[in-house]
Amino acid sequence: MGSRADLARMYALLDGHFGALHWWPAEEPFEVAVGAILTQNTAWTNVEKAIAALKAKGLLAPEALFRIDTQQLAGVIRPAGYFNVKAERLQSFVRFLREGYGGDMERMAAEPLPVLRDKLLGVRGIGPETADSILLYACGKPTFVCDAYTRRILLRHGMIGDHADYRLIQEMFMRDLAPDVALFNQFHALIVNTGKAFCRTAPNCAPCPLRELGAVRGRRPGQRRDSR
Numbered sequence: 001m002g003s004r005a006d007l008a009r010m011y012a013l014l015d016g017h018f019g020a021l022h023w024w025p026a027e028e029p030f031e032v033a034v035g036a037i038l039t040q041n042t043a044w045t046n047v048e049k050a051i052a053a054l055k056a057k058g059l060l061a062p063e064a065l066f067r068i069d070t071q072q073l074a075g076v077i078r079p080a081g082y083f084n085v086k087a088e089r090l091q092s093f094v095r096f097l098r099e100g101y102g103g104d105m106e107r108m109a110a111e112p113l114p115v116l117r118d119k120l121l122g123v124r125g126i127g128p129e130t131a132d133s134i135l136l137y138a139c140g141k142p143t144f145v146c147d148a149y150t151r152r153i154l155l156r157h158g159m160i161g162d163h164a165d166y167r168l169i170q171e172m173f174m175r176d177l178a179p180d181v182a183l184f185n186q187f188h189a190l191i192v193n194t195g196k197a198f199c200r201t202a203p204n205c206a207p208c209p210l211r212e213l214g215a216v217r218g219r220r221p222g223q224r225r226d227s228r
C-alpha cells in the first residue's frame, strides 16, 4: 500500500509537469453533472460533442432534460455513445434533482457530503466515480475521484494490490491527504492527464514525470512495450 509520502511525491511530480489544470471543463455545475454521466465509458471529446448538441437545442437545463422524450434525447446525445442508456441515466438524475431539490444544484450541494453521496449512489446509473465527480466538481465537496487511470498508475507502481477496489483506493487518498477541494480537484485532473498522455495500455515511461517513483511493475521505467 502506498504511503502518504508516495502520494505527496506523486502530486509534486505531476503538478510540476502539468501545472494548474483548472478542471472540470464546464461552464456551470449542472453541465458538470451532465458531463459526469455522459463521460461513462467514452472519451471526453465525444462528451463535448454531445454537450454542444444539448446546448444548441436549449436542452442543457434540468427542466428541459426532464420534459424531453427519452428517445429524442438519445438522438441528441448520440455522439457520447451508449446513448439510450445515457439518456435514461440523465433523466433519472434530473428527476432526482427535481424531486429532491426543485431542480436547483445549489440546494442539492447544501446537503452534507455523506448524505448526498448515499443519495446519488441510489440514482439509477450513478456509480461511485460519477457520484464523486458530481460531488467534487459540481458541488465543491472534498471527496476524491478515482478512475481507471488512478488504479492503473497505483498498481504499476506497487502502491496498491491487484484486488484493491474503488473504496480502498479512495480511502487511501482521503486518509493521507487533507480534505481540500482544490487539492482533490487538481490531483484527479493530473492523474487523468498522466493516464492519457503516458500511462496507457502500453505505458510510455521514458517521458513520464512519474518514472521517478521507480518500480514499475513487470518492467523497467523507460522501457516502452509494443501496443496491443
Ligand code: SF4
Pocket: 153, 156, 157, 194, 198, 199, 200, 203, 204, 205, 208, 209, 210, 211, 212, 216, 221
Ligand atoms: S512511469 Fe510508466 S507506469 Fe508510471 S505512470 Fe508513467 S507511464 Fe505509467
